[in-house]
Amino acid sequence: MNISAELLSFLRGASRAVALTGAGASQESGLRTFRDSQIGLWAQYRPEELASPEAFARDPKLVWDWYAWRREAIKGARPNAGHYALAEVEKKIPQFTLITQNVDGLHRMAGSLALLELHGNIQRVRCSECGEYAETWNEDSETVPRCDYCEGLLRPDVVWFGESLPRNQLERAVEASRACDVYFSIGTSGVVQPAASLAHAAKKNGAIIVEINAETTPLTEKADFFLQGKSGEILPALVKAMWG
Numbered sequence: 001m002n003i004s005a006e007l008l009s010f011l012r013g014a015s016r017a018v019a020l021t022g023a024g025a026s027q028e029s030g031l032r033t034f035r036d037s038q039i040g041l042w043a044q045y046r047p048e049e050l051a052s053p054e055a056f057a058r059d060p061k062l063v064w065d066w067y068a069w070r071r072e073a074i075k076g077a078r079p080n081a082g083h084y085a086l087a088e089v090e091k092k093i094p095q096f097t098l099i100t101q102n103v104d105g106l107h108r109m110a111g112s113l114a115l116l117e118l119h120g121n122i123q124r125v126r127c128s129e130c131g132e133y134a135e136t137w138n139e140d141s142e143t144v145p146r147c148d149y150c151e152g153l154l155r156p157d158v159v160w161f162g163e164s165l166p167r168n169q170l171e172r173a174v175e176a177s178r179a180c181d182v183y184f185s186i187g188t189s190g191v192v193q194p195a196a197s198l199a200h201a202a203k204k205n206g207a208i209i210v211e212i213n214a215e216t217t218p219l220t221e222k223a224d225f226f227l228q229g230k231s232g233e234i235l236p237a238l239v240k241a242m243w244g
């Protein structure tokens, strides 16, 4: 993968960078993208039918089982070269903020610290009533585990369709996107708000937009640079070209 000299010179001059990642950034870790997650027995459901408060109210066990299945699928997953490259970028660019829509925890596992998990983290579980986090729970229970404090049903600590994003994380994401010189959109279809609007906030404030994706997306035509391919290959090539 050759990175254009123009992009490299932009990056060399950048002191503030933001990267937004989506499910594509974890695809090379063997995790299905969000829209590919419905396979096998889950294929009969649309994501909205599994990842929403209404779905949980209607059938908590079905929703709990889908997330238990996804936690199981993630158990064997390891960060890929793209995750590690982003952890490297954080060490090289003074003000770097990594914003992820992924709930798989792989960026944290790769060592990224300046991380905003906009949609939560599937490895965390909290009470649907009192909000207390559960340290442990019986993953094999026949019924949805309940909160030790108030007996409420436990749920994954992720943002469901129709729910608002963690306010603090979103505010920091918007602030970083507005202030950056370079904004990377990596492995995301850029269709789900409000994450999808961060690139526009960056562009409006003069940032250059770099998109890394296996395919074009609605953002591609607005991006200053479009690097088509796998993020697990492109990101390490970018780090190598920048910092050897």
Ligand code: APR
Pocket: 021, 022, 023, 024, 025, 027, 028, 033, 034, 035, 036, 047, 101, 102, 119, 186, 187, 188, 189, 190, 191, 192, 212, 213, 214, 215, 217, 229, 230, 231, 232
């Ligand atoms: N490298 C780079 N991009 C990839 C790769 C890869 N190896 N594999 C897939 N992609 C791209 C696809 O082309 C697609 O544009 O990753 C994107 C995945 O898009 P989605 O499945 O829509 O996932 P995402 O953009 O993260 O969805 C955003 O929507 O469904 C909600 O909350 C859910 O966080 C999710 C959000």
